[in-house]
Amino acid sequence: MSKTTPDATRTPPAGDEDLGAAGSQLSTAPEDTLSMPSLGVIGWARWFWRQLTSMRVALLLLLLLSLGAIPGSLIPQSGTDETKVADFRKANPTLGDLYDKLGLFHVYSSVWFSAIYILLFVSLIGCIIPRTWQFVGQLRGRPPGAPKRLTRLPAYTTWRTETEPEQVREAALALLKKRRFRAHLAGDAVAAEKGYLREVGNLAFHIALIVMLIAFAWGQLFKMEGNKLIVEGGGFSNTLTQYDDFKSGSLFTADDLDPFSFNLKDFQGTYEKSGPNRGTARTFQASVTYSVGAFGKGKKTLIKVNEPLEIGDSKVYLTAHGYAPVITVRDGKGNVVYHDAVPLLPLDSNITSSGVVKVMDGYRDAKGERQQLGFEAFFLPTYTPGNEVSSTFPALGNPVLNLAGYYGDLGVDSGVPQSVYQLDKTHLKEFKDAKGQQQRENLRPGETMKLPNGAGSITYESTEEWANFQVTRQPGSGWALAGSIAAIFGLAGSLFIQRRRVWVRAVKGDDGITVVEMAGLGRSESAKVPEELGALAETLYDQAPGASDAGRVEPDSVSDSDSATAAERPGN
Amino acid sequence: MTLAATTDLAAATNEHLANLSNTLIYSAMAVYTLAFFAYITEWIFGSRSKIGRTAAALTADPAARKAAPAVTVKKGGSTAVLERPKVVVRAAAGQRDVPDGPGAHGGDEQGDLYGRIAVSLTVLAFLIELAGVIARAASVERAPWGNMYEFNITFSTVAVGVYLSLLALKKNVRWMGLFLITSVLLDLGIAVTVLYTASDQLVPALHSYWLYIHVSTAILCGAVFYVGAVSTILYLFKDSYESKLAGGGKPGKFATSFLERLPASSSLDKFSYRVNAAVFPLWTFTIIAGAIWAGDAWGRYWGWDPKETWAFITWVAYACYLHARATAGWKGRKAAYLALIAFGCWLFNYYGVNIFVSGKHSYAGV
Numbered sequence: 001m002s003k004t005t006p007d008a009t010r011t012p013p014a015g016d017e018d019l020g021a022a023g024s025q026l027s028t029a030p031e032d033t034l035s036m037p038s039l040g041v042i043g044w045a046r047w048f049w050r051q052l053t054s055m056r057v058a059l060l061l062l063l064l065l066s067l068g069a070i071p072g073s074l075i076p077q078s079g080t081d082e083t084k085v086a087d088f089r090k091a092n093p094t095l096g097d098l099y100d101k102l103g104l105f106h107v108y109s110s111v112w113f114s115a116i117y118i119l120l121f122v123s124l125i126g127c128i129i130p131r132t133w134q135f136v137g138q139l140r141g142r143p144p145g146a147p148k149r150l151t152r153l154p155a156y157t158t159w160r161t162e163t164e165p166e167q168v169r170e171a172a173l174a175l176l177k178k179r180r181f182r183a184h185l186a187g188d189a190v191a192a193e194k195g196y197l198r199e200v201g202n203l204a205f206h207i208a209l210i211v212m213l214i215a216f217a218w219g220q221l222f223k224m225e226g227n228k229l230i231v232e233g234g235g236f237s238n239t240l241t242q243y244d245d246f247k248s249g250s251l252f253t254a255d256d257l258d259p260f261s262f263n264l265k266d267f268q269g270t271y272e273k274s275g276p277n278r279g280t281a282r283t284f285q286a287s288v289t290y291s292v293g294a295f296g297k298g299k300k301t302l303i304k305v306n307e308p309l310e311i312g313d314s315k316v317y318l319t320a321h322g323y324a325p326v327i328t329v330r331d332g333k334g335n336v337v338y339h340d341a342v343p344l345l346p347l348d349s350n351i352t353s354s355g356v357v358k359v360m361d362g363y364r365d366a367k368g369e370r371q372q373l374g375f376e377a378f379f380l381p382t383y384t385p386g387n388e389v390s391s392t393f394p395a396l397g398n399p400v401l402n403l404a405g406y407y408g409d410l411g412v413d414s415g416v417p418q419s420v421y422q423l424d425k426t427h428l429k430e431f432k433d434a435k436g437q438q439q440r441e442n443l444r445p446g447e448t449m450k451l452p453n454g455a456g457s458i459t460y461e462s463t464e465e466w467a468n469f470q471v472t473r474q475p476g477s478g479w480a481l482a483g484s485i486a487a488i489f490g491l492a493g494s495l496f497i498q499r500r501r502v503w504v505r506a507v508k509g510d511d512g513i514t515v516v517e518m519a520g521l522g523r524s525e526s527a528k529v530p531e532e533l534g535a536l537a538e539t540l541y542d543q544a545p546g547a548s549d550a551g552r553v554e555p556d557s558v559s560d561s562d563s564a565t566a567a568e569r570p571g572n
Numbered sequence: 573m574t575l576a577a578t579t580d581l582a583a584a585t586n587e588h589l590a591n592l593s594n595t596l597i598y599s600a601m602a603v604y605t606l607a608f609f610a611y612i613t614e615w616i617f618g619s620r621s622k623i624g625r626t627a628a629a630l631t632a633d634p635a636a637r638k639a640a641p642a643v644t645v646k647k648g649g650s651t652a653v654l655e656r657p658k659v660v661v662r663a664a665a666g667q668r669d670v671p672d673g674p675g676a677h678g679g680d681e682q683g684d685l686y687g688r689i690a691v692s693l694t695v696l697a698f699l700i701e702l703a704g705v706i707a708r709a710a711s712v713e714r715a716p717w718g719n720m721y722e723f724n725i726t727f728s729t730v731a732v733g734v735y736l737s738l739l740a741l742k743k744n745v746r747w748m749g750l751f752l753i754t755s756v757l758l759d760l761g762i763a764v765t766v767l768y769t770a771s772d773q774l775v776p777a778l779h780s781y782w783l784y785i786h787v788s789t790a791i792l793c794g795a796v797f798y799v800g801a802v803s804t805i806l807y808l809f810k811d812s813y814e815s816k817l818a819g820g821g822k823p824g825k826f827a828t829s830f831l832e833r834l835p836a837s838s839s840l841d842k843f844s845y846r847v848n849a850a851v852f853p854l855w856t857f858t859i860i861a862g863a864i865w866a867g868d869a870w871g872r873y874w875g876w877d878p879k880e881t882w883a884f885i886t887w888v889a890y891a892c893y894l895h896a897r898a899t900a901g902w903k904g905r906k907a908a909y910l911a912l913i914a915f916g917c918w919l920f921n922y923y924g925v926n927i928f929v930s931g932k933h934s935y936a937g938v
């Protein structure tokens with residue numbers, strides 16, 4: 001299981017073994033030891049826990065998490081696009097069944113995906129807690145004393161000086177403390193360490209991950225999302241029954257709805273009039289008055305595409321827009337039986353729209369019999385002669401409403417829910433013109449289409465605009481944001497701060513001249529450690545200048561020297 | 573002037589700018605091509621030199637190796653330099669002590685000259701391309717990343733910018749020039765042929781300053797990740813080359829000539845780690861900025877849209893890489909493979925998701 005062969009790529013922090021305590025605890029990363037469990041339930045449980053909280057398993061779980069996220073991006077997901085899932089099932093029934101069993105249509109809430117991240121976070125917590133304790137211990141303790149042979153360290157320098165060893169050590173201690181090292185005197189050497197913030201950052205980052213996960217889970221359970229289409233002049237108050245459609249997390253209740261209401265006064269859309277970008281929206285905004293609570297005072301505001309209105313925990317987004325021609329229907333006697341703005345659904349970016357008008361009751365035909373009427377409406381906000389099927393510009397340039405009528409039974413009383421944008425034509429008959437074709441006319445604002453045989457008329461009065469609003473509530477997002485900001489800072493601290501140690505040893509040689517040795521150790525090999533050591537050595541050298549040139553020992557040639565402490569060449 | 577006339581005039585200016593941008597991009601491609609040949613020439617001249625530092629360092633008998641001069645870092649003022657203590661740097665236990673190669677020119681003077689010409693041409697092409705990107709932005713009156721064409725031209729500009737900045741900071745990266753310019757040419761080639769889209773406006777959902785933050789940092793991260801990936805690949809080659817030498821093998825002539833000039837594998841490894849680690853927090857920030865933008869535009873900050881999912885996968889993959897570096901047994905080659913997989917995820921998120929997967933982010937325009 002564990003790799004025991006020495007391997008050039010397996011490098012413990014520089015010379016871990018031979019440095020002993022000096023090289024230890026330069027981080028709080030757990031050791032990867034893979035021993036077989038001792039027998040017994042507790043032995044196994046302990047073994048399992050140790051496995052789960054090891055870096056190796058954390059790495060495996062992380063890998064699994066990224067692999068597990070892939071299918072969700074390639075297979076249609078029921079959470080985002082239910083119709084696509086249905087299409088897929090229809091096209092591949094067997095594969096669909098298999099996917100169903102594996103939860104592949106809802107990967108991110110499937111058992112196996114949840115298992116991966118829950119294990120990962122258990123591992124994370126099991127890893128953070130001991131690491132935090134260990135770190136607190138390191139903070140309370142002192143940097144480990146100098147190893148016997150400083151020459152073995154990744155950065156090393158030495159010189160000889162007339163200054164007394166005690167003085168050198170004292171100067172070194174003062175210097176290191178001034179440079180914000182934690183330093184103390186241990187035996188014949190000064191031991192110092194710096195960069196503890198790296199560990200703080202690393203722990204903060206991992207804790208922030210947990211905060212983010214909890215915030216996200218919380219948000220999923222208590223979220224809500226509803227849609228409401230409002231024609232200019234219309235209003236909305238935030239209760240379940242007023243929504244056109246509504247979705248919520250499993251722990252959400254109607255009591256969680258923030259009490260507020262608003263009215264759409266005006267929708268404004270302006271569009272690029274010419275050039276290559278003709279038709280692209282320039283402004284897109286809804287002016288509304290809203291009030292908070294049951295008796296709140298009305299306030300005016302603008303809602304734009306990326307600028308929702310925030311009320312309490314709820315946000316109101318402007319998500320879509322279209323036209324609602326104002327229609328009046330009269331019966332044979334000229335009585336108004338219907339008068340309303342009819343929202344039509346846009347079909348393309350130039351807002352070619354379609355929809356239906358349903359006259360449910362109040363209408364009597366020429367013979368005085370109760371009937372229901374239905375009209376199919378097709379609308380071009382800018383009609384250009386020669387292009388009958390689609391609008392050529394999204395604004396109201398030359399609006400034309402095309403209507404075709406039906407009479408009979410709309411089937412709305414059958415109990416089956418019906419779309420307000422479609423006609424159920426099973427019990428409807430077409431109004432026919434003189435030639436026996438379905439009567440179909442293009443109307444401009446103010447124009448009226450007379451229905452055949454004194455059946456009445458339908459008038460296109462004017463055009464209103466409508467806007468669709470999405471109301472969402474996603475609790476926990478503040479925590480998620482706070483967590484992510486903490487994660488970034490923690491990460492930056494963890495990656496950019498070096499934790500390193502410096503030792504300064506000063507002892508009197510046999511010839512009565514003091515030998516100063518300095519060495520630095522970082523957690524990972526870095527050019528900064530020797531550079532910093534160089535700078536420190538320079539300063540210290542000024543306070544303990546080199547002995548006469550004759551006795552000077554170049555580090556490059558220390559192997560020729562008989563000095564006991566510097567007898568070993570670097571590079572061994 | 574009537575309003576219509578003003579807007580017509582504006583439209584004409586915009587079209588003029590769009591055409592200017594196209595011309596500039598093509599010119600930049602031409603200059604990059606010249607730079608490409610200059611880099612090639614540098615490499616060719618460099619092959620004349622017969623340097624075998626790696627071999628010398630690795631195959632010399634242990635006793636001789638001990639006597640090899642230690643690397644020193646000089647420190648201190650100009651006059652007193654000889655007096656000052658020198659810092660001896662020692663490779664960590666278990667790591668090969670191999671000196672860095674001299675660069676593409678291989679120490680050859682003429683090669684070096686061509687290398688310098690190549691860098692100058694790269695600077696020139698970079699400026700032209702930058703002008704092209706700016707003209708494009710001016711023509712559409714917004715940031716130049718509304719579709720894949722614009723994204724591609726901006727991306728390669730930033731990648732070259734990162735390379736030139738590293739050069740300006742006196743980092744040892746000139747060896748990367750040939751690989752970088754090759755892929756920049758590829759990137760621009762794809763941009764002008766397959767991805768080209770006439771300038772057009774953004775849909776309102778794309779109007780947000782978070783978008784500017786999100787996409788600009790995404791482009792920067794991509795460029796830096798790319799630099800990291802190039803050095804990771806070269807690390808893998810150089811590392812096998814060094815292992816082969818250390819094991820007594822004899823690599824091919826081409827491999828020798830090519831790889832001898834690159835930095836030592838440990839330097840390449842360190843470089844790619846630093847590059848990847850340095851942008852990882854920025855990549856984290858990019859994803860969070862994207863989530864904030866999604867929260868403003870669509871009413872939910874995270875919805876497992878394919879683009880979001882792949883950004884997450886890329887993030888986790890890079891986190892794996894960083895973890896792997898911290899875990900004994902996963903350093904070196906294994907970690908390098910993870911880095912390449914992570915970069916593959918980034919590439920897929922850009923090309924794959926835009927082209928093959930439909931989602932809210934489909935702004936590909938192809």
Ligand code: HEM
Pocket residue numbers: 027028029030052053054055058062120121123124125127128202206209491494495888890891894895898
């Ligand atoms: C949710 C999953 C996790 C993610 C996304 C993650 C991410 C990261 C990242 C990006 C780093 C690099 C920062 C650095 O090098 O200082 C890191 C470091 C580290 N992680 Fe995690 N981690 C996760 C879970 C864990 C777990 C479960 C453990 C414990 C077993 C763990 C232990 C560590 C340690 C000890 C380091 C620092 C290594 C060092 O000192 O260089 N992480 N993590």
